Amino acid sequence: MQDFGWSLSSHAASADTPGEIGGHVANSRIQAYYAMPLGRPLTFNDRISVSGQFALTELGKRGVSCFGLFNSSRHTWRVFSSMAFRLWEEENYAQVMFDWMSADWRGRGQETAVLIAPDGARHTFQFDYDPDVRPDCTRLDPLLAKHLTSETGNGRPIELQGESFILQRAHSDEPELTAEDLHRRLVSAREEGLAEYFHRHGQHRWWKTPHPEKNHGRLRFQLDQEEPYIMWFDEEIRSSPAEFDRFGLFNICRYGTGQTVYFSNLILNGQPIDLSQDPHWMGHNNRCSLVEPDFHSMNNFGWSQTNWAGDAPGEMGGLIWRLEPDDPGFAYYADDAGALTIEDPIEFSGRICFVDGMTDASMFFGYFNHEEFMHLHEEGGKSAGFPHPSMMGITLNDATAIGYYFAPMLCSADRTVVGDSGRFRFLPDRKPCSFSFRYDPHANHGAGQVSYEIDGNTGSFDLTSEQRNAGACFDRFGLATVRQGGNSVEIYFDDLNYLVRRDTEAHRTFHPQVLIERPYPVESAGRLH
Template identity: 25%
Template sequence: MSIATQNPMRFLATLLLAIAAIAEERTEHFDTDPGWDGLNNRSTIEMRPVVQDFGYTAYSDTPSLGGTIGGTITPDGHPAYYAKPLAPMTLDTPMSASGNITVKKGGGNILLGFFNAKTVNEWRTPNTLVFRVNGRGETFHVHTEFTSSKWRATAGVIGRYDQAADRMHPIEIPGGEIYRWTIDYDPNGNDGSGAFTATFNGVESVVKITPELRADGATFDRFGLMTVVKHADGGGAFYLDSLEINGEKIDLSKDPQWEAVGNKANFMSVETRPRFNYGHSTTNFAGGAKPGEFGGLFFRGDCRYPHTLSYYGAKTDALSLAKPLAASGKIVFKRGVSDSTTLFGFFHSEHSVRVNDSQKHALPSDFIGFAIEGPSAQGFYAYPNYRVHGDGSNSGYPENLPRIYPDGTPHDWKLVYEPGANGGGKVSFTLDNSAPSILEIPADHCATGAAFNRFGFVSPWIDGNGQVVYLDDVTYTVKQ
């Protein structure tokens, strides 16, 4: 007689214990610090000095024209600008501006043009139609950029065409001299999608607005000088005069009293790359029921140097691709700089942060989870990815890519890995109510295998810029 017939309750208890032994999940709400394991997640890399000292000044390289707009401008994660307030304009509105610029020899980079004061949070900066001027010592480069309200960008360059390479190269423009520039936006250009035409020292760049970007829309309510809002970097000196904005000549014989935000400051910046600063937090950005979550400022790492590799994660039993894995929770994306990535999922506390000289893979070894990143032309996606204990990893993007915006909106997410009958497997990621984004994992990759013993954030292996991300109310596999 079977145990099920002899003692049904004992059989049920045995069955439940067997199921528990097969798989176990844990839920964390972060109302208190869970004491997760961390590596370099509260980095002590030296902070960089930032000096912002720009606005109106009586100084000018052309004294007969009166004063100038400009001064010392330093890239940093904290926004700073000096700009003329304007009535709101959209991509249905013609826009124009012109003037002179002097870029002093040295470093630094700035944005010059039309933008929206409410969305100055990162670079690429949404709702911008601008020049980007990059100091390069004795010379500088000039690029042209449009970024829509959805963080999707298109760009051009003041450059020369290289016929052999079939590409444009930025012109090396000598610093310390006065140059004329113009900006013109035609809403009817490019067959009605819009076109942004810029000239610098007589060289023209035309940025065509695609129908998709036109549909995204953009709103502009300022014109002026703005920092490139990414991370602390070397500053430079830039000066404008002979300004005309939408047909209005700007009188610089006196202070025009433009709006000033963060333009007079001197501090050590926590936004120093790659000064990781993430872990448990008493904040409540991700939409949890109570304060308490985890996340913060996360950079791409660099596997060549131990201090630029980082993680923060819960300890788990030894996990693998041989059995299912699952995780879910809430997430909020608060800030995303171009050329940045956040990785989150299952990883290994040694293999995934192994110091090595290879720059072949951006994904760390022994990882399965999801990434927040994307090309500038498309903004940001949240999508599944993986790498086994070797070179095997996903390449490119899967279908059904959900977009995620660095606008502070909380989202629900779910990650599921399932081994397949053919020796392969698949990993799926769902954001809110979007269709699952699914990656098939080939059988040879699963045969190579991967080992996981942590769940949380882990840094990529090729360096880049930063994001601010928080998560809460996570449930995840701890035992298979």
């Protein structure tokens, strides 16, 4: 149930001046918002300032709300064309995070160490975006220049990036340096765009900004009297398109429950917003009861009476989830391809339309081995994850900073993988295009080569002799889930041509599509596994 908008109440507002926006915001694949329409959309080229206060009174498992600037035309996980903060349930507290995303699906964000209790206490917030500021690359503290690592990303060893480990190394040059003084110097370097910070699960990580001269634009975000978070825009996203046509409160396209939150004392670009009376903002599904169409691993793909990819109704595709390796809900929709091997010349082609995609999602389309695919993995086991032995085709690979990649690949029977994972961006722009995939076992001096095309862009990659010798056997062709944990994509295929090897006299078995009922996982708030 969604039940939020304007009310003459005083949860976030004071009792002397009631009037606020808020209420119960539910996670849902169905978009919901209550927001002020902006006459001229704001962009990454505009100076932006937002402040106000909020009160969180109730927080359900995996409940999320978002507040700030966004584009009303698309509803996704990380919100298409947005600049906003979110309150994200984490062990009965709301962790505060800040996200921004361009209109071409380049996403960035910052997880803060701020946790908000759902106790109704009032909290102030402010974020300011300056599109013109650039770093002074000459001002990096010599001590930090020596002891900060250049290895970026939160997947690196904590011994390289952790604040306490940096202090240990720095003591070799400044034995009297305190943790407080080091932290102050790190924050100053971040303010200047010369150091980057990442927080998750209580770990505070720092590293040198790889190319500070390419930073252009800075965002400053502060909760209450907490230390401000400084976020720089890299050149890539700064030059990307973005249009924010709404300002207000909106939900997230994700499984989970919801939360009850209120906002007041709002100021946008220096202009106070009067909430003492109904502002008549635009509401969309913000007060309604609904049957939630979505929960984690609720696959819904196969034959479809739609025409996203082709001209006439009738195609294959739908909603496909990226699942945990040990989730028994893995699925495929495929034709019996007979018996094909890596020794055969194999090709397929058709039309494809990428309709929607959430962060941390993917799918596979092509040839695979039924027996290998049906193997149920134990989480963390040696054989867990994706790809499975004997797969050849196309994956969609999500990368938050980029969007998605069209990524052809081939995995032999020994799980050796080759492919092109980061050459062509492929975005959920809902525009159909042609594609092809061709495997030639005789090319590359007999080791084998894959060539492919997507919307006029071409590429190729070679197999190794070791991979070719390992072999691969394929007996299915179609669409399948990826088992790495994550979220969902919606994609469709039509006008397909593909190779099979079957006895022409053999009787083909028709398998009707069936719906499998799975109870909604109430206790885990929409996540089955």
